[in-house]
Amino acid sequence: MDCSHPVTSDLTPDEKSELDTISMHKKTLMKDIQELKMKIDNVILEIEDFEQSQENKNVEKGKQLSVGKKKFNMDPKKGMKYLISNNLLVWEPKPVAEFLYKEEGLNKTAIGDFLGERDDMYIQILKAFVELHEFSDLNLVQALRQFLWSFRLPGEAQKIDRMMETFASRYCDCNPNVFQSTDTCYILSFAIIMLNTSLHNPNVKDKPGLDRFVSMNRGINNGGDLPHDLLHKLFESIRNEPFKIPEDDGNDVTHTFFNPEREGWLMKLGGRVKTWKRRWFILTDSCLYYFEYTTDKEPRGIIPLENLCVKEVDDPRKPHCLELFNPNSKGQKIKACKTETDGRVVEGKHQSYKISASSAEEREQWIKSITASITKHPFYDLVSIRKRKVISNGTSE
Numbered sequence: 001m002d003c004s005h006p007v008t009s010d011l012t013p014d015e016k017s018e019l020d021t022i023s024m025h026k027k028t029l030m031k032d033i034q035e036l037k038m039k040i041d042n043v044i045l046e047i048e049d050f051e052q053s054q055e056n057k058n059v060e061k062g063k064q065l066s067v068g069k070k071k072f073n074m075d076p077k078k079g080m081k082y083l084i085s086n087n088l089l090v091w092e093p094k095p096v097a098e099f100l101y102k103e104e105g106l107n108k109t110a111i112g113d114f115l116g117e118r119d120d121m122y123i124q125i126l127k128a129f130v131e132l133h134e135f136s137d138l139n140l141v142q143a144l145r146q147f148l149w150s151f152r153l154p155g156e157a158q159k160i161d162r163m164m165e166t167f168a169s170r171y172c173d174c175n176p177n178v179f180q181s182t183d184t185c186y187i188l189s190f191a192i193i194m195l196n197t198s199l200h201n202p203n204v205k206d207k208p209g210l211d212r213f214v215s216m217n218r219g220i221n222n223g224g225d226l227p228h229d230l231l232h233k234l235f236e237s238i239r240n241e242p243f244k245i246p247e248d249d250g251n252d253v254t255h256t257f258f259n260p261e262r263e264g265w266l267m268k269l270g271g272r273v274k275t276w277k278r279r280w281f282i283l284t285d286s287c288l289y290y291f292e293y294t295t296d297k298e299p300r301g302i303i304p305l306e307n308l309c310v311k312e313v314d315d316p317r318k319p320h321c322l323e324l325f326n327p328n329s330k331g332q333k334i335k336a337c338k339t340e341t342d343g344r345v346v347e348g349k350h351q352s353y354k355i356s357a358s359s360a361e362e363r364e365q366w367i368k369s370i371t372a373s374i375t376k377h378p379f380y381d382l383v384s385i386r387k388r389k390v391i392s393n394g395t396s397e
Contacts, residue, residue, distance in 0.1 A: 116159025
């Protein structure tokens with residue numbers, strides 16, 4: 001016989017009443033527990049929905065950010081506008097500078113072009129960007145290595161001037177006892193960059209030695225000379241290890257061809273086989289690129305315009321011709337390259353390039369654009385102006 005539960009008939013009326021009350025409480029409690037459980041389930045569902053919604057928003061935000069970076073790589077100002085309009089970035093100097101400095105996937109050339117703009121907001125962004133670099137206790141070569149790795153210097157002289165001026169100011173703030181003025185730092189920085197090119201560019205045959213480097217920097221320290229040991233240390237650092245130029249990591253090989261100075265169809269006379277062929281030409285970054293079709297991602301040929309000249313010429317078979325030639329190396333091949341039909345990249349065979357436009361007006365416009373693009377490196381003019389200023393100030397004191 002199971003005696004674990006008392007028999008109801010053995011209970012007193014009070015005990016029965018209390019048992020009924022407990023039973024009712026139990027039913028009520030079970031009902032409350034069930035309702036609570038349902039509420040907890042609903043809350044869990046709401047949390048899961050919220051998390052899924054947030055995840056979807058993050059995914060969407062990630063997609064927008066990816067689009068914004070690609071737009072920036074193609075056109076920095078339009079890309080920045082897209083990022084700001086989609087609340088991915090705040091249009092203030094510090095957050096924009098941090099985005100340019102830290103964000104992966106941005107094209108280093110696009111960063112340089114953006115930072116070089118002259119409007120006040122851009123100058124503030126440039127200052128904030130440079131302040132993200134810590135130059136304390138670094139010699140000038142070490143600081144330049146760090147600085148020039150974070151972007152690519154643009155080709156426009158005024159942009160270079162603003163960027164190097166800001167760099168020199170930051171370096172002197174971090175190292176107050178190295179140079180007598182930011183002008184000295186500015187000039188020596190350019191001298192180091194040019195030394196790097198002279199020592200490590202295979203096209204430069206006459207490699208400068210330490211004496212020439214010291215000589216070219218005489219009088220730049222407020223009219224006085226910099227310590228020989230300092231210049232020797234900087235010279236050896238560059239000679240032993242060239243600057244590393246950052247690879248554009250925007251994953252967009254066609255970035256070069258956005259915002260060209262001029263583009264259009266022209267007829268080009270072949271090199272070995274003298275036939276006229278229609279090609280799509282793009283002029284940008286002091287180079288003339290030509291394509292077989294406008295949809296091609298890679299050019300058929302590249303003609304660097306450095307040291308070349310352009311002029312009108314006559315041809316019995318084609319009207320409105322212009323010619324690219326090297327005035328200092330007549331009879332020698334122009335340093336250019338082309339892609340063969342099998343995909344091999346080979347050196348061009350032209351001693352000059354003859355090109356035909358569709359009209360005299362179009363030829364004139366191309367000649368004007370090419371002439372403007374054929375310039376010597378702006379570094380030299382910038383340094384010459386600043387040197388004259390520093391030496392003049394030093395001698396007048």
